[in-house]
Amino acid sequence: MVVWLEKSVILLLQIKDAVFIRDISMSRESEPKIIIDDEESVSEETTKTHRETEREEEERKFQNVIVKRVDESLRHPDDILERTIEEGEEQLRRSFLSLLISSAAASMILCFTVMAVAIATGITKDMSEASARLLVAAVYPLGFILTILSGTQLFTEHTATAVYPVLDKRSDYGALLRLWGIVILGNLIGALIGASFLVAADNVIKAKESYIAIGHHLVDISAFDLLISSLLAGWLMALGAWLLRSSSNTVAQILCIFIVTFLIGLGGLHHSIAGSVEIFAASMIGDDFTATDIFRFIGLALGGNLIGGSIFVGALNYTHIRRTQ
Numbered sequence: 001m002v003v004w005l006e007k008s009v010i011l012l013l014q015i016k017d018a019v020f021i022r023d024i025s026m027s028r029e030s031e032p033k034i035i036i037d038d039e040e041s042v043s044e045e046t047t048k049t050h051r052e053t054e055r056e057e058e059e060r061k062f063q064n065v066i067v068k069r070v071d072e073s074l075r076h077p078d079d080i081l082e083r084t085i086e087e088g089e090e091q092l093r094r095s096f097l098s099l100l101i102s103s104a105a106a107s108m109i110l111c112f113t114v115m116a117v118a119i120a121t122g123i124t125k126d127m128s129e130a131s132a133r134l135l136v137a138a139v140y141p142l143g144f145i146l147t148i149l150s151g152t153q154l155f156t157e158h159t160a161t162a163v164y165p166v167l168d169k170r171s172d173y174g175a176l177l178r179l180w181g182i183v184i185l186g187n188l189i190g191a192l193i194g195a196s197f198l199v200a201a202d203n204v205i206k207a208k209e210s211y212i213a214i215g216h217h218l219v220d221i222s223a224f225d226l227l228i229s230s231l232l233a234g235w236l237m238a239l240g241a242w243l244l245r246s247s248s249n250t251v252a253q254i255l256c257i258f259i260v261t262f263l264i265g266l267g268g269l270h271h272s273i274a275g276s277v278e279i280f281a282a283s284m285i286g287d288d289f290t291a292t293d294i295f296r297f298i299g300l301a302l303g304g305n306l307i308g309g310s311i312f313v314g315a316l317n318y319t320h321i322r323r324t325q
Contacts, residue, residue: 103186111194113143140265159309215282230304
């Protein structure tokens with residue numbers, strides 16, 4: 001009897017517990033539920049969108065950078081000078097072979113200016129002197145634009161650019177003379193190669209008489225006149241190199257190159273490297289030019305270009321920007 005009573009009590013307790021658990025379960029089921037999309041699974045407290053999750057992943061993978069706006073307004077002369085000094089230092093540190101190949105490529109490209117001028121000279125036979133000068137001046141910049149924008153090295157660009165680091169005491173005169181020597185050597189090698197190509201292609205170009213006429217313009221002139229003419233050309237070329245650093249886009253740079261070389265062509269001024277291509281081509285075609293004529297022209301033209309660029313642009317720019325401020 002006692003055993004039966006104990007079993008009855010245990011059974012009643014079990015039924016009571018089952019009813020209590022069922023009531024709790026039903027109360028939980030009756031509470032409102034939050035349905036969350038599987039693709040954007042988040043908690044009730046912090047809800048993140050799919051894009052926020054992607055952004056966090058991108059920030060873990062990529063480094064944040066600050067993008068500086070490029071100011072296309074006119075640059076301050078001191079900024080141009082600092083930039084030019086850095087470029088000059090870079091060129092002064094270049095290896096011999098790199099400079100030699102780059103400078104040879106420059107004068108080889110420049111042979112297209114000589115070709116254009118020779119063709120224009122042939123066209124202008126029946127024109128007035130004013131019209132002839134304008135036509136020659138209009139085509140003279142073409143090869144210079146190709147050469148300078150290609151990044152190759154012309155001596156007349158370095159007459160001032162390579163001087164700035166020396167004046168600022170970031171380099172020495174030994175490095176400057178080394179640079180000038182290598183670039184001149186490479187330019188003359190390239191000029192000889194370019195002239196050879198022009199002469200070899202003359203059956204197509206048909207400009208032999210023009211090459212000879214241009215050659216006489218180079219040698220039939222007094223030493224003083226040649227030196228002064230080369231000085232003015234070197235001044236303009238170095239000034240053009242300075243203006244390139246102040247220009248913010250390619251169109252402006254092309255315009256700068258065109259202006260300075262148009263003036264050289266218009267005035268009939270003597271550029272040492274373009275003139276070297278011209279005198280080499282003339283000497284290969286005609287017998288009127290001796291080795292003395294060639295060396296005389298190249299020496300005087302290089303000297304005049306050097307004085308015009310290094311003193312009238314390099315030294316003056318550095319003095320009025322750095323020393324007087």
